[in-house]
Amino acid sequence: MASTKSKPIVVATAFPAAGHAAGLTKISAYLVQNGYTVYFITGSELKPGIEKTGAQFIENPWDWEKVHASRPADADVMWDLRHLFADSTHDSHRVLKDTLERVRREYPDREVLLLHESLSCSLSPFAYGAPLPEGYTSFPKVINFHTSINITEDGSVPPFGPGIPYDPTPENLALWKQMAGGFKAVTGSVVTHWEGIHKTLGTTRPITGGLFDFIFDLGDVTVFAASPSLDYPMSNPSPRMRFIGGLPLQRPDAKFVYPTWWPTITANAALPAGSPDKKKVVFVTQGTAHLDYDDLLLPTIKTLGDRSDLIVVATLGVRGATLKTSDGAPAPIPANTLVIDYLAYDALLPYADVFVTNAGYGGFMHGIMNGVPMVLAGTVADKAEVSARAEWIGVGVNLRTQKATEEAIRAAVEKVLSEEEGPKFKAKALELKKENEDLDSLNAFEGIIAELTGR
Template sequence: MDAAKDKPILVAAAFNAPGHITGLLHISEHLVKRGFQVYFITGPGFKASVEKIGATFVENPWQWEDLYLTKAPKVHDETWILKHLFGDSTPDAHRALKETLERVRREHPDREVLILHETLAGGLGPFAYGAPLPAGYTSLPKAISFHSSVYISNDHNLPPFGPGFRYDPTPENLALWRSTWDAMEPAFQSVTAHYNALYQSLGATRPITDSFFDFAMKLGDVTALATSPSLEYPIRNKPSRLRLIGGLPVKPVSPDFAYPAWWPTITTNAALPSGDPNKKKVVFVTQGTVHRDYSELILPTLEVLANRTDVIVVATLGARGAALDTPSVEIPANALVIDYLPYNALLPYADVFVSNAGYGGFMHGIMNGVPMVLAGALADKGEVCARAEWAGVAVNLGAQRPGEEAIGQAVNRILGDQKYKARAMELKRENEEMDALGAFEGIIWELVGRK
């Protein structure tokens, strides 16, 4: 039997934003190398990335950037984001998934098909609630839902999503969590109602009855999170569909990447023996790739560490062509600033990772064994900060704009207490040993009944 033809065809879909596509693209690259054929649905900005890994690119035309810039409330509103950036992407995403499944059936009439669906990609939901099947199918293919953030559930034994409450399940905190969940529920019911209206317009015959977060985590036959148990709060009555597969392994930097002219400063410093008085600590700071207000984290980090002769500060601005264009900004002598730098290029040299707690960046820190200073309150960032603190790998600054003094104290704390580095290395080993890519492939074979 042809080994390739024995494998199911995989139809992957991810929302068109770096934090949502990167993980599933990494998994798909591994699967292509393992002989799977992958059709990958996402936005046109990622066409080259999809084709580079050997997958077939399929365009989802939904564009969220202009909508976010022109229509989003000035005060961050998570329900607006869920309704309009993600929810309103559903018609385009559903159409793209339906047409791709039909294309696969025409091109491969005798092959099994399996869906890999990033949680907020949008296309799978209407099918799960009764929308007409794609032509050529008598049942919906099995689906793995890949969640690129923290575990979220309406379980009142867990802190509610958003505020970044620290995990401490005392009777008083359990009562607080329950009351907060109850206070939040009407807003999230409005999100569910928005999705129900969209799904009904696409032919869904059953309404969503779960709370929004539980609904989102149940779309696939299996929901996979690329993390380890030590990085998630204890989950009571863990759903059988939920799998923690471990962090995705560190990817080597592309041989095509052009390192900056100052790169020997980093490598020469790293080559100095431990204890050499000339060897400096490396502090790596990023504002992420979406919420790039450099005054929140990068500028205060540069400023507070400017007079230290024992550190090198490296700041990446998160987008090619980006610049610190404020006229008053003067780059300190101990700082190196670049528009774009792959995290995996610098993290092996870093002693501290200062980040705005995007989940992808956080897991890059884990997989490189680097302790962190985290600040962030938008989207899922408060939850990432709280979990990192609970896991013992980071100082949680608990704010979107923590200020220079707080950042400086946190960096000193990480550099002055080896428990953070030791814990970072423990978590790195735990996640590596879980073999995320092998575990994900195992789920595929399980769902097609050949494990």
């Protein structure tokens, strides 16, 4: 029997895409620095970053990008959950099983702990009765790490998807409950599809509850790297839910190569606040997954191109990318605009006055942790919900669309930068930054490990 004081061997598993693995990568780096042995399962393109943390990289071969390339134009989030995620279960489960068996062979007397990104799709067969890995008489303790907003099916908040504003009047509560029932009917086919995959892997129990409760109930605890105030209050929150605060910023290291135009940013920042030469900095991104630059990035640089009082910085989200219009022609770059293929958000955001983002949750949390007000435009996946929460807490302007017009973007940026309303956006951004920093997320995460393992 291993000593309760021994640190467990940690197996981390994340869906093989950067946005899903980023949070657990930061956590793994912290754990390795504090004496834990970590095995990390994710996609091959993430191997350098995983190995940089000191963790042992294990490849998940699921080629989600190939699947995504076949995505129909009219596909919705249900298509994604069925084909990108549920269909990955075979590969993901096999690799997790093999890794757990390897760890048991290498460390026969040590406790094992699983860090499971909520859409890793590797754990659920075990949770529903699939045979245990060899060498285990019970399954290890599990921390389920969620990389987005809370999507538990609770009638006290709007149902997930359309980004309905949070206004819990009796009439809205009744409507939300009715909508939640309809939503379960829509997601039922995905649950059935997932259940069929489970059966081929030897499960003995059916999936219970709704789709999102199924995803959230996989661990002993479900962790959100955010403060509670970043999400809607629930009347009956699950006791498994833990909000640990946003993960620390990751500033560029000594080897980081800054773009040639970087002195433009630093020289502007060095000017005194009242200088007539000091310009406001607008940082715009289309994210890293839904990369139609006509949605947000191109309209932003076009509508702000005549503003000599602004520096607009646009990152394309993919190394080696070039900015082109929808017809494939090189996009014109205004004189006040700097474009780069890929840039770490935490390098530029400390200099930004407003962050124009497609509302991916990772980008949203980078804005929060840097204390930067936002303009958000996105409706696919979880983006409408992220935008709605940003608006509700007062840290950003929600454009309520996937394809933003130039007029709407300009008005929103001007609102965030205005003398009348700008200070309240900035004050809320700084308040939330401090709130999340004070929660000390990495230390809180290690506290959860200690709680689960009895150390």
